[in-house]
Amino acid sequence: MKKRRKSGRVTLSDVAREAGVSPITVSRALRSPGMVSKEVVKRIEQVVGDLGYVPDPAARALASQRTDVIGVIIPSVTNNVFSDVMRGIYARVEETNYRIQLGNSRYSQKEEEKLLQTFVSQRPAGLMVSGIDQSDEARQILEDVACPVVQIMETGPDPVDMMVGFSHRDAARAAAEHLIAKGYERIGFIGARMDPRTARRLEGYREALRAAGRYDEGLERTTAQRSTVTLGSGMLLELKAGRPDLDAVLCNNDDLALGALFACQRQGISVPDEFGICGFNDLEMMAASCPSITSVRTYREEMGVRGTDMLIQAIEGGRSAEANVDLGFDVIARESTARREQGGEKG
Amino acid sequence: MKKRRKSGRVTLSDVAREAGVSPITVSRALRSPGMVSKEVVKRIEQVVGDLGYVPDPAARALASQRTDVIGVIIPSVTNNVFSDVMRGIYARVEETNYRIQLGNSRYSQKEEEKLLQTFVSQRPAGLMVSGIDQSDEARQILEDVACPVVQIMETGPDPVDMMVGFSHRDAARAAAEHLIAKGYERIGFIGARMDPRTARRLEGYREALRAAGRYDEGLERTTAQRSTVTLGSGMLLELKAGRPDLDAVLCNNDDLALGALFACQRQGISVPDEFGICGFNDLEMMAASCPSITSVRTYREEMGVRGTDMLIQAIEGGRSAEANVDLGFDVIARESTARREQGGEKG
DNA sequence: AAACAAAATGATAGCGCTATCATTGTCAAT
DNA sequence: ATTGACAATGATAGCGCTATCATTTTGTTT
Structure with missing residues (x-):
């Protein structure tokens, strides 16, 4: 009888106890319902609702070594151009379980590098960066990172991974x-x-x-x-x-x-x-x-949507055919x- | 000899071993250097640099029950008004270790409520919401949450916690x-x-x-x-x-x-x-x-700066004197x- | 030198979840 | 009835860090 740190939070185990199954079954019922029988899933969902269970993203990240975070680095939060891109990104991400972590590099390569380092330490599901002018160090980080990467806003001959933009x-x-x-x-x-x-x-x-x-x-x-x-x-x-x-x-x-x-x-x-x-x-x-x-x-909003799309596709297995998309422009x-x-x- | 899940990551224990101290000492050297002797701190910092150790925010969040995340909910990412506020927020936060998690409610109370729920499940260090027109449920969440809350953009008689804005x-x-x-x-x-x-x-x-x-x-x-x-x-x-x-x-x-x-x-x-x-x-x-x-x-940028400021002060103990700040306006x-x-x- | 407080460090046990492997139950094919 | 294959569930052991309490070291006072 030596519970030391209680957080008051409803945990997966609480749900499991209430539903009369093991914690891992609850985990499965929520992550991959296909692996659990229909009745059990239903019962668990019921209990989740009753108890108001909300999963702890930190615990999940720690246990599974991955997150639902998509890191996005833009050079300015004020510039209309990037707000439009952000609108596209948020629009696309809203239908999913991914979260956006926004970084503001303020047009500085050093800042971008620092942000990348921070983001990478969070084991992101994907990364999106603006442009093709990363510092060598930043580019190295992007090439080493264990998740898909999209560069947006420009096209170029040598994408780190994927790219969507225009010339x-x-x-x-x-x-x-x-x-x-x-x-x-x-x-x-x-x-x-x-x-x-x-x-x-x-x-x-x-x-x-x-x-x-x-x-x-x-x-x-x-x-x-x-x-x-x-x-x-x-x-x-x-x-x-x-x-x-x-x-x-x-x-x-x-x-x-x-x-x-x-x-x-x-x-x-x-x-x-x-x-x-x-x-x-x-x-x-x-x-x-x-x-x-x-x-x-x-086509800025489109750029955000497409970039996010490519990222999500890559995360979930099926890499999209095109890895380097030119959205063009019109005078x-x-x-x-x-x-x-x-x-x-x-x- | 049954290491099952290795992540390849340099951990705090690796640093501890290399530095010849216990893991908890490394933790302390990084979080509250005042508690550890000068030489040990120095040695640890050296090893951290050599090994390229980067703390795992998920592990920290799980162990300490708190994060460095400040959740910000705004109704639009495109609107200039909010970009200006965001600029202020990012400017103030950049000097600190806090991170911003941005949510876009798209002028919908329901969206805001959903975002709040998600944010709260992440045990944020602080929350910032726009305006005073939360739904009853959202307001309840804000009142129950175990972190400081600032409402920005408006003034009003009945803040959830703190408030900075104008009429x-x-x-x-x-x-x-x-x-x-x-x-x-x-x-x-x-x-x-x-x-x-x-x-x-x-x-x-x-x-x-x-x-x-x-x-x-x-x-x-x-x-x-x-x-x-x-x-x-x-x-x-x-x-x-x-x-x-x-x-x-x-x-x-x-x-x-x-x-x-x-x-x-x-x-x-x-x-x-x-x-x-x-x-x-x-x-x-x-x-x-x-x-x-x-x-x-x-004074939108100022609003972002002040709001963040009030939040950080409240998080770190010393609540600022004013909890309801009117920044005024000028024709x-x-x-x-x-x-x-x-x-x-x-x- | 004894006595004690304060500073510095360590051992232990989780935080809440999931990867991994193990077990049980179910049903068709023999 | 026996076998095997597969679906459904469970037991166990961490992920990497920090809260808590325990211990050791150091310095100060008499």
Whole structure:
């Protein structure tokens, strides 16, 4: 008679006693009901309900060496882009017994590494990380971990395990080509929060401009600052002050694009006739603004859903056929780049 | 010689053996170094580093009956408002050993209840929930749970435990009073996602209009839909179509307000002279738009930080003095309500 | 040097669950 | 009736850690 630590919790053994079976049978009835006779399962479920039994995830994790936790690491909890991805992830996970453990790397490789280490110590069922720019150490952790891994947000040639995303470079190139096709001559680029994804967008922009023979280093403006609408206004004004002949801008994201539009409105610059603006991500507001803003639509919620899907499939045995999914993008042309016929060539 | 389940993991006992002490001493060296002599701590830390020992949170949770998990339940992962709160929470938690377990109730009391049950079964160190409109069952769970609880986003007379937020009713009343003071006559209200918080804002609006003798049911327009910029445009146009004398609108949030502004721009309605617009939340873009939009600033990131702070203090013993914190709000007057002197009274 | 408190360390026994192997019951095939 | 195969259930022993109590070491006081 020396019960030392009682927790007051209803345990599996309590249920077993009440149902007149052994604890392991209760465990089986709850985990794999197929192994237990129908009547016993029913009786156990009844008792579980009556007693209000809730399994202890810690005990289960310890005994079985695995959890229902899917670890997700994103660089920002505030950025709309990642909220959309999260929405997809939560939507997909809600129908299941998996739980999401969210980590916020704040765009830092070191943070990401630390988070990975913590997550891995929890024996996750699966891991999801953003992008393809992990540190060597982080990549090593991911390659060694005993669970499926999905990289989301980008495509690339060399996934750790699985991957779902799109090519930022191609998307930005397509956007720049759109501006060129619309007849804009001096097309600038503004980018904030210069992480590797953004850098690849810049590359795409450069490719398009070089191909058109219009590349000019002075038309780019980037900053490490977190991007905001206000910053978009400021960067556009600065860029245009330095290059008065600038007649269009490709923005690294929609916040900047909206800021650029507001700046034009304040300056009395007519969009799209005098000046073209193209955003990136196609947030909902781009369609609503006046004028509406051309942007590159990406499939973020879908990315979350698919990524989670691939993870769950891999966890539960049947690896999905495709391990490297490109969800693509679409340039959605709107008023902000619908320039009317313009006479003067400059070149 | 019957080791049955080996996990390959470096355990506390491995460290103990290597360091020449007992496992419990290692445990103490890591949890409460004050109880162990300096040299032993140092030796243990050395071994921990060499062996790459990482504690198993499941084992710890099971043995100690507690975890480092702070459960947070929010109604939306996409809504900017909650992302800001989350940023505050993560910022505060990052300096500590606590982990955040995020739950997404999707504005559903039933979902919230389910999440709470799941969370509670994990023996959280603390819980944070949004708002004061839990179901009776959820409230009961929160009152019974063996950890501190903070309700965020609102203030109210009857906290489960602790509370940090502001009065949505007072904030909306102040915003409506601002519009009245600026000389607007027919002030409408548009609100989407009509959750209890929004309903209280509507109440505040009504109070202000009644006090000014201008209340008119037909000036309100609400919907259960998720709020978007496009929806804001649509709702404003509908409202104004029904009441052509409408000369201002208080929007339940900034997305709607921005949509309202865009709608006015498309219709050629001059803001603020012909029409006043006031938003709610004061997202960053409100200051940047053209014209800039008046909004009610709330302290969301601060709310996350303070809520987490109160939780951690309560967990670690010293309950903070204030258990019910009102962070207030500020009506930030901007161009969208800066009406120039206007002649005609309408009566 | 004796006496005692305080500090440091250890032995033991679980936390609540499941992996593993063992046993029992059931039924068709011989 | 005997055999075997399979389904259903149980006994046992941990998973890796910490609470609890016991013991040893150290320092302080007289």
